[in-house]
Amino acid sequence: MNAPASLMEKDRTTPVKERLVVIGNGMAGCRAVEEVLARDPARFDVTIFGAEPRVNYNRIMLSPVLAGEKAFDDIVINGEDWYADNGITLVSGDPVVAIDRATQTVVAKSGRVEPYDRLLIATGSDPFIIPVPGKDLAGVVTFRDLDDVDKMLAAAETGGSAVVIGGGLLGLEAAHGLSLRGMKVTVVHLMPTLMERQLDEAAGYLLKSELERRGQTIVTGGDTAEIIGKDGHVAGVKLKDGREFAADIVVMAVGIRPATGLAKAAGLEVERGIVVDDHMVTSDPAIMAVGECVQHRGACYGLVAPLWEMCRALADAACEQPSGYEGSVTSTKLKVSGIDLFSAGDFSGGDGAEDIVMRDAARGVYKRVVVKDNKLVGAVLYGDTADGNWYFDLLKKGEDISDIREALIFGQAFASGGALLDPNAAVAALSNDAEICGCNGVSKGKVIETINAGACSLDAVRSTCKASASCGSCTGLVESLLALTLGGEVQSGPKTLCKCTSFSHDDVRRLILEKNLRAIPQVMQELHWTTPDGCSSCRPALNYYLLCAWPGEYEDDQKSRFVNERLHANIQKDGTYSVVPRMWGGLTNPRELRAIADVVEKYNAPMVKVTGGQRLDIFGIKKEDLPAVWADLNAAGMVSGHAYGKSLRTVKTCVGSEWCRFGTQDSTGLGVKLERMTWGSWMPHKFKIAVSGCPRNCAEATIKDFGVVCVDSGYELHVGGNGGIKVRATDVLCKVSTEQEAMDVCAAFIQLYREQAHYLERTAPWIERVGLDHVKAGLFDDPDSVNRLAARFRYSQTFCQDDPWAERAAGKHAELHQHLAEVRPLQVEIA
């Protein structure tokens, strides 16, 4: 077989050609052949095997074919004439089933045996099928080749519903096509963010909103449990959380795996892909591999750009002018008409990396570039991708961008013009009637007039002429005008919520309502946050503001909560937790005490202590044991005491008229009623209540956020007390004569505080800031205010009074309490 070339040459007049056999008639295989032909057309006798019964076509254009924007003929790369003209033998529809390295032959399914001198494996990848029940039903398809497209088109002809599993590039393109073909499409994606490998949370959110606007149902965080069948055909998809979606067709687009079966069977070195060197040669020098099936320097690729570079290096080496391939940086574009999305490089941020973010809510644009050591290392663009290639170029070349840094985010046109290097100069050059604030139609002249009339801070300009008071995208312009007009006299306004935004707490709260903002990424986009996903100050604040604004509708964001509120217990200095069950109004009974005693013994709690809030605190519980502890306490009828929360803490009471010789009213009973009404609510900060039975005030009601002092004629209601770092005695709010009125005013006051205070502001500093008169006006100027506020509070409470411990004890968020695994690194691998 492998006779030396010199022997054969003697018998022939023309020099003998080496036989090059290619397995895979796809994008990489044919491109490699093209590259070889371009260098040395006479070098090889080429035979290409293709599993698909057709010529070489552009796989990435299957998406437009599905969407009806292109026909198959439009996407053929090399037609039959190409094979003929170049003397290539195409064996299509006949997959290779084995490689015999000893005899240097390949065997096809039909039995055909083909000898090779050089073999090229370009088998691409196989779609990954998630191993769920029903995966083999008729109507479950993948999205890889033309046959798959034909199956989808056949299904779409009769309309109906499609479920696409996987919200990556492929899945979304399939969903788009099916949707254009008239199907009702649901995308089920395991991760919280669509295309999470290419997009950050902000861009993923914009994409999701746009697809939903187009009528697709997008389910993120959806884990498929099974594909439901009926008479052997798919009928729907069921998720692990119990949700079900009807489906006439299910498209699995959850990922791909390099097709390495042949190579592995032939004994080549295979890890995730077929291992190749920089010249695309495998562990057998006679065998090369290229495309998605290979692993080069540890990386596998799923996009075409790297394949072109691989093919170049391969052809150079095969034609004895080796150049080498060094790996690729990739970029992604989504091929869904009307959606502009681009992502490239590493945008994970990190040390020394600085994010530059630009958001234009009016145009639906989000841009983020990541700069490190004066080089561009990553970019995500949504809504305006015109500069994608420019960024990608800067990124690949690793150019020093320090000169254009200021203008980088505005794109190539600005950066190369240098116009924006001094933003003030650019603003100075604007004419007086130039529009500064598009949302409120405010011109440059008007802003300057406002500043000259005494508005010396950003905040003053916003409240006077409304410029930059809505979406904030013109904040920079207004700041420039302030600087130009006042020079060094610009005053800083109220503090912004945090360094991620130019808006204050009040602005953010107002805008959430005005603009109907319903999710953290949406707030960040619409209000032009300057960071991609906020910080540890703004995330919890926004989570609370949204929760307060949209009771029952907003879905709490666990990862934006401080650990205590996530684990429903107080973290201690040694990383264990303390557990404080509620004791309504400070009352308890043998059953509860016994349950607590049992827990202390069963879980070896090192300490149990009476708190300053009239209840018992169990210390030193490990996070793994919390659910079991709660289950035991629940069994005795006890619920979470929220000793950990920005929420109602305790209601302290004294013994009151039932026992005490001075008691004027049933302070214990009222305290219990107040606690039953208010427990579970989320607040800007912690909130404490007390009820004393007479002015001797044994429950210390006058240093509580809301205090009741019972008197003969009724109830004195106190607010804004604080016993902590800075002691503040309460202000008297009003006096009422019945328990019901006391309860209503309490509910109304809490709601006013919930709706108006800044996050992490207790009632004492809140009242100091806004004034007692403001609070009184809010409650009493309109005779109906108390009822309206109280009604809003009670409504929001209908969603808050589920014991968070019970849910956890029943298994919800079990992952928060369990270790990932335990390792014994000195022994064998863990299971």
Next chain:
Amino acid sequence: MMIGDWLDIGSVDQITPGTARTLPVVGADEIAVFRTQKNEFYALVNKCPHKQGPLSQGIVHDNVVTCPLHNWNISLKTGEALGEDKGCVPTVPMRVDAGRMYLLRSAVVGSRAA
């Protein structure tokens, strides 16, 4: 890669983006395994350089975690305290391959407290 150099610690799905999970190590310090919003994975000794707070329980933003005890910000990439604070926690080289997470075995052993 030599099989055996890397410890398989399970599938990536076990960690919700933007959170961390813990991995007790027999004979060494517990490790916190983080997954950021952008799906970067990091492993660090689960002890804040300030007063040993469990970093796994902090709020994750970008690739920084804010310690739950006194709000130091710790870089997940380098383990270093950011801003004014000074200190560093050991990191454990980690890789993700085909949906599984791996830790460098020698570093896991090396994370043993002095």
